[in-house]
Amino acid sequence: MINAERFLSDLHHLRSFGASGSGVVRPAYSEPDIAARIWLAERMSEAGLATRFDEVGNLFGLRDGQSLLMGSHTDSQPEGGWLDGAFGVIAALEVSRASAERGGPPVSVVSFQDEEGRFGVTTGSAVWSGGLELAEADALLDHSGVSFAEARARMEHLTSGPVDASRFTGFIEAHIEQGPVLDQAGETLGVVTDIVGIRDMRVTLTGQQNHAGTTPMHLRRDAVQGLARIAVGLEERLRNVVTPTSVWTIGHVSVSPNASSIVPGKVVFSMQWRDGDLERLARMEEVIRDVIGEVAEQLGLALEYGPLLGLDPVAMDTGLQLRLASAADQVAPGKWRHMPSGALHDATNVARRLPVAMLFVPSIGGISHDFAEDTAEADLIAGVETLARAVAQ
Numbered sequence: 001m002i003n004a005e006r007f008l009s010d011l012h013h014l015r016s017f018g019a020s021g022s023g024v025v026r027p028a029y030s031e032p033d034i035a036a037r038i039w040l041a042e043r044m045s046e047a048g049l050a051t052r053f054d055e056v057g058n059l060f061g062l063r064d065g066q067s068l069l070m071g072s073h074t075d076s077q078p079e080g081g082w083l084d085g086a087f088g089v090i091a092a093l094e095v096s097r098a099s100a101e102r103g104g105p106p107v108s109v110v111s112f113q114d115e116e117g118r119f120g121v122t123t124g125s126a127v128w129s130g131g132l133e134l135a136e137a138d139a140l141l142d143h144s145g146v147s148f149a150e151a152r153a154r155m156e157h158l159t160s161g162p163v164d165a166s167r168f169t170g171f172i173e174a175h176i177e178q179g180p181v182l183d184q185a186g187e188t189l190g191v192v193t194d195i196v197g198i199r200d201m202r203v204t205l206t207g208q209q210n211h212a213g214t215t216p217m218h219l220r221r222d223a224v225q226g227l228a229r230i231a232v233g234l235e236e237r238l239r240n241v242v243t244p245t246s247v248w249t250i251g252h253v254s255v256s257p258n259a260s261s262i263v264p265g266k267v268v269f270s271m272q273w274r275d276g277d278l279e280r281l282a283r284m285e286e287v288i289r290d291v292i293g294e295v296a297e298q299l300g301l302a303l304e305y306g307p308l309l310g311l312d313p314v315a316m317d318t319g320l321q322l323r324l325a326s327a328a329d330q331v332a333p334g335k336w337r338h339m340p341s342g343a344l345h346d347a348t349n350v351a352r353r354l355p356v357a358m359l360f361v362p363s364i365g366g367i368s369h370d371f372a373e374d375t376a377e378a379d380l381i382a383g384v385e386t387l388a389r390a391v392a393q
């Protein structure tokens with residue numbers, strides 16, 4: 001039902017924007033990200049879609065009247081794989097074209113901006129869905145101190161107007177799994193049941209910067225020692241409240257002044273945790289704040305928290321799941337499953353406004369957020385075919 005060659009050709013063209021080794025470096029609002037969006041808008045126009053950039057740089061390709069919305073994001077992590085987000089956007093474009101050619105239901109396409117959280121957590125779809133006020137988003141800073149307001153100003157000249165959710169009947173996002181489940185089971189497709197919740201906050205520990213040769217150990221207020229104790233303390237204390245699917249990550253660390261002969265005076269780090277259960281997320285937060293507070297006190301470090309960002313867990317629409325499941329049964333009989341998503345997706349935000357569903361294809365070796373991320377071509381095509389069948393039904 002689809003043109004696999006056209007789909008693969010577009011997917012590989014998108015890969016060329018910000019290409020780095022086998023992966024991409026295409027963070028939100030960077031030059032390659034904006035160039036990719038401009039190219040994508042051209043491809044949408046060629047497909048007969050009316051293109052629109054909203055005020056934060058989300059790109060829509062619209063069919064007239066009521067339509068189904070499909071898509072994902074085209075920005076990447078600072079070191080990203082070529083398929084994260086890209087697969088869902090180009091799959092949506094192909095399904096939209098194929099459906100129009102067959103006289104099927106109208107499908108609009110979207111690439112949301114800053115899904116990867118340069119400025120927070122899925123910023124573009126959070127603003128579009130009303131989950132985050134634009135003024136609040138504008139004040140968010142990336143790790144180098146650039147504000148969201150400054151970044152989105154780089155796309156101001158492209159802005160062509162808002163897009164109201166009421167024109168859409170639902171949202172389907174296809175994505176690579178980004179985990180090992182389908183790959184290890186030798187399966188082709190996953191119909192997502194729900195998406196985990198996430199919490200993310202920046203923590204600043206300030207001690208006393210000093211000479212690394214003359215300052216006795218017992219007189220130091222060393223911010224890196226604080227971070228080390230926190231990392232170990234969390235490992236021990238979170239054990240009591242979590243399940244095997246709960247996760248927490250200190251993924252970004254900035255040490256000041258970051259010199260071998262200086263006792264580090266300041267550490268800023270990201271503290272992120274995820275779980276499918278709202279209450280457990282709250283219990284994890286209590287433990288995290290306890291551990292950080294206790295270590296700060298022991299070492300005489302000043303402690304400052306940034307805003308607590310997050311998204312609650314959400315369930316996928318059961319009607320849309322059924323449609324995806326029946327299409328999956330046709331395309332990959334006996335080789336698909338229902339499964340939760342441990343990664344975050346724009347679908348979480350869109351669920352505020354529309355019924356949403358998600359379809360996964362396998363990630364080879366379960367690798368993602370890494371240049372090595374990949375998926376077998378046959379699995380990518382099976383994913384698009386499944387979407388097309390679900391839409392046709």
Ligand code: HGY
Binds near residue numbers: 115116117
């Ligand atoms: O971090 C995530 O789960 C997503 O890839 N932004």
Ligand code: MN
Binds near residue numbers: 115175
């Ligand atoms: Mn993604």
Ligand code: MN
Binds near residue numbers: 077084116369
């Ligand atoms: Mn990602």
Ligand code: MN
């Ligand atoms: Mn000296």
